[in-house]
Amino acid sequence: MEKIYEGKTKNVFQNEAGKIVLQFKDDVTGVDGKFDPGANQVGLSIEGVGAKDLQMTAYFFKQLNAAGIPTHFISDQPESQAMTVEPAEVFGKGLEVITRYRAVGSFIRRYDAYVEEGQALDGYVEITIKDDAAGDPLITEDALVLLNIMTREEYQEVVALNRQIADRIKQELAAKGLELYDLKLEFGRRKSDGQIILIDEISGGNMRVYQDGRYIEPLELADFFK
Numbered sequence: 738m739e740k741i742y743e744g745k746t747k748n749v750f751q752n753e754a755g756k757i758v759l760q761f762k763d764d765v766t767g768v769d770g771k772f773d774p775g776a777n778q779v780g781l782s783i784e785g786v787g788a789k790d791l792q793m794t795a796y797f798f799k800q801l802n803a804a805g806i807p808t809h810f811i812s813d814q815p816e817s818q819a820m821t822v823e824p825a826e827v828f829g830k831g832l833e834v835i836t837r838y839r840a841v842g843s844f845i846r847r848y849d850a851y852v853e854e855g856q857a858l859d860g861y862v863e864i865t866i867k868d869d870a871a872g873d874p875l876i877t878e879d880a881l882v883l884l885n886i887m888t889r890e891e892y893q894e895v896v897a898l899n900r901q902i903a904d905r906i907k908q909e910l911a912a913k914g915l916e917l918y919d920l921k922l923e924f925g926r927r928k929s930d931g932q933i934i935l936i937d938e939i940s941g942g943n944m945r946v947y948q949d950g951r952y953i954e955p956l957e958l959a960d961f962f963k
Contacts, residue, residue, distance in 0.1 A: 746790075746942060752821070756811060759938070760819040761787035761794075787818050789959035790940035795820060796962040797906065797939040806902060807934040809927065825925035825936050829886035831867030832876075832923065834895060836860055836903040839918040841945055855918075860903065862896055894933050895924050902935060910946060913961050915953065918945040 738758060742749040750758040763782045791813060798810035798820075809822040837844055840856040864881070865873045882889050899922055907917040921944065923937040937943075941955025 746787075747938075751824075755824065757809075757822045757824050758814075758819050759822060760817065761791045761938075763787045783956060786942070786955055788815065789956050790938060790942050791815065791818055791820060793940045793959045793962045794938040797909075798935075800909075801902065801905070801935065804905075806898070806905075807927070807932055809925070809934050809936045822936070823934070824928040825934060826928055827867075827923070827925045827936070828881075828891075828895075829866065829884070832881075832886070833865045833867060833873065834899045834922050834924060835863050835865065835919060836899060836922070837863070837919045838907065838916075841918050844919075860900065862899060891933060898924065898933065898935070906939065906944075910961075914948060915958075915961065916947050918947055920944040 738750040738752050740750050746764050748760040752758050763786050795813035798808050801808050809825050811821045813820040837858045840852045845854050866876050878892050881887050903920050910917050925936045927934050941958040946953045946958050
């Protein structure tokens, strides 16, 4: 396999068949040694978190595929802490779609004069540009279209697909007595046909989940999805 990219939490390879292999690392995003899914730098390493993130990601992607929801997932390889996926093209240089059910993290830091921590947000969606140097800034629908990052129709499709997936994940967590506060997903165009699909991962590393007001750490959260 050829290594084509080293990310903050995953290494990316291309195999002999032209598919992409994502190998999960034990690094997580955070600030000052504390985990934060909204941070744009590696904050710490947690032994075993890569295997757990793969476990949870495979669980959800298999469910979504079975439900006919388009994703890049093909198969997982737990023994090598990796999964094989369809090649996809990101929008622009990469976007993150954030769904917020309660006010925490960067939302509080931005709007603390207007919102209380934990306040219900009814699945509010915002999109950020993946740009570490700029602090992953928010971008509006009009700006995405103006800058030719995506068309207005693609924006509407991404938001609708994101809502469908986020609500499914929220319901799955609720069935286990857990509450999803926020979730960060990524989408792209499948290279073979241009269809918009879910890419990247679905794990404790890109969501905040609570149980009876207590934050559930990523390693603990993954154990709900064996």
